[in-house]
Amino acid sequence: MTPDLRSRLGAELLGSFWLVLGGCGTAVLAAVFVTDAGNLGVGHLGVAFAFGLTVLTGAYAVGHISGAHFNPAVTFGLAVAKRFPWRDVLPYWIVQIIGATLAGAVLLAIANGVEGFSAVDSGFATNGYGDRSPGGFALWSVFLCEVVMTAMFLYVILGVTSKRAPVGFAPLAIGLMLTLIHLISIPVSNTSVNPARSLGVAWFAGIDALAQVWVFLLAPLIGAAIAGATFVYITGVDRSDIDVVGDSER
Numbered sequence: 001m002t003p004d005l006r007s008r009l010g011a012e013l014l015g016s017f018w019l020v021l022g023g024c025g026t027a028v029l030a031a032v033f034v035t036d037a038g039n040l041g042v043g044h045l046g047v048a049f050a051f052g053l054t055v056l057t058g059a060y061a062v063g064h065i066s067g068a069h070f071n072p073a074v075t076f077g078l079a080v081a082k083r084f085p086w087r088d089v090l091p092y093w094i095v096q097i098i099g100a101t102l103a104g105a106v107l108l109a110i111a112n113g114v115e116g117f118s119a120v121d122s123g124f125a126t127n128g129y130g131d132r133s134p135g136g137f138a139l140w141s142v143f144l145c146e147v148v149m150t151a152m153f154l155y156v157i158l159g160v161t162s163k164r165a166p167v168g169f170a171p172l173a174i175g176l177m178l179t180l181i182h183l184i185s186i187p188v189s190n191t192s193v194n195p196a197r198s199l200g201v202a203w204f205a206g207i208d209a210l211a212q213v214w215v216f217l218l219a220p221l222i223g224a225a226i227a228g229a230t231f232v233y234i235t236g237v238d239r240s241d242i243d244v245v246g247d248s249e250r
Contacts, residue, residue, distance in 0.1 A: 003065045005088065009095045011066035015058040016099030019070045020200040022054035023047070024125035025107050027190075048182035051191070056175030063171060071194040072096055073220035077154040080228030083239055093196075100200025108204050120206035127192045127216045132208065135187040142189045143219050149181045150193040150223030158231045158239055192216035193223070 003011075026047050033041040042050075059068035067084070069075045075092045078084035108124070111117050126132070129142040137145075153174075159165065160173040178193075185191045192198045198216035202209045232238045 005091065008066040008088075009091055011062035012069060012092055013095040013099040013102075015062050015066070015068055015070040016096040016196050016200075017103045018058050019051070019054045019194075020100040020103035020197055021107060023051035023197070024104070024201050025110070026050035027125035028107060028111055028122065044186045045183070047186065048179045048191075051182050052175040052177075052179030055178050056171050059171035059174060066092075068171070070096060070099075070196070071220075072196055073150050073194060073224040074154065074157060076221050077150075077157075077224030077228040080225050081154075081158060081231055081239055083158070083228075096196040097199055100196040101203060104200040104204050107201070119201075119204045120208075123190075124201050124205040124209070125190065126202050126205045126209040126213075127190045127198050128209065128212045129189065129215060132212055133188060134190055137188045139215065143215055145185050145188045146192055146216065146219035147223040147226070149185050149191075150220040151227040152223075153177055153181060153193055154224050154227030155231060155234075158227065159235070162237065162239065164237075189216070193220050195220055 026042060027050075030050075031041050031043060031047050032039060055068075055070065058070060062068055067078075069078070069092060072093045075084060075089055075096070079086050079089050104124075108119055111119070111122075111124075123132070129137060129139045133142060156177045157170075157174055160170045181193055182191045185193075195217045198213050202213045
């Protein structure tokens with residue numbers, strides 16, 4: 001039996017909260033950790049795996065309830081692919097952003113436990129281009145990267161959630177894909193591919209972060225729409241009549 005909308009929204013809120021707390025929390029609290037023994041931080045590699053692990057664990061925990069989107073771009077791409085009802089897109093978006101924002105607030109409270117911490121000065125795991133890009137990448141480069149990475153993310157999601165795919169491995173493949181995306185694009189944009197993840201921390205990082213967040217709302221949605229609209233033409237497999245809602249959506 002398909003869970004009711006209230007249950008699915010609760011699962012999406014919880015999963016979005018965990019994604020931002022786990023992924024952005026690792027970036028803010030553990031990427032760089034300097035002690036007398038040197039820098040013991042996990043670096044870009046650790047942050048990439050943190051994002052992948054949050055999706056993997058969250059999907060196994062609540063994927064059977066909500067489909068474990070945790071990402072407005074994923075919800076949008078699945079709707080374009082006719083895998084998800086349009087009537088539920090806006091409610092999913094709302095709770096995903098709320099969950100991500102709650103995580104950002106909790107992360108800020110934890111980080112403020114260190115004297116002198118500033119979310120504005122530290123960047124607070126926000127995404128950006130130009131002087132806010134970790135590698136100084138230009139706007140067009142960041143936009144292109146976010147579109148392509150999100151599209152590839154959706155292609156993988158649409159493929160591995162098919163009933164023809166090995167049963168039970170979809171969260172693992174999706175988590176590893178998100179890890180790979182971060183390994184590629186952390187230097188470019190600090191990796192979004194998820195509007196809720198970007199907003200969840202941008203609220204707390206000052207006007208400069210908010211001024212650039214539009215890129216990380218628009219580009220992932222474009223990438224997701226491209227994948228949702230073209231998957232059937234590229235692969236020849238029509239997913240629109242398979243697992244539209246329910247426990248195998250993710």
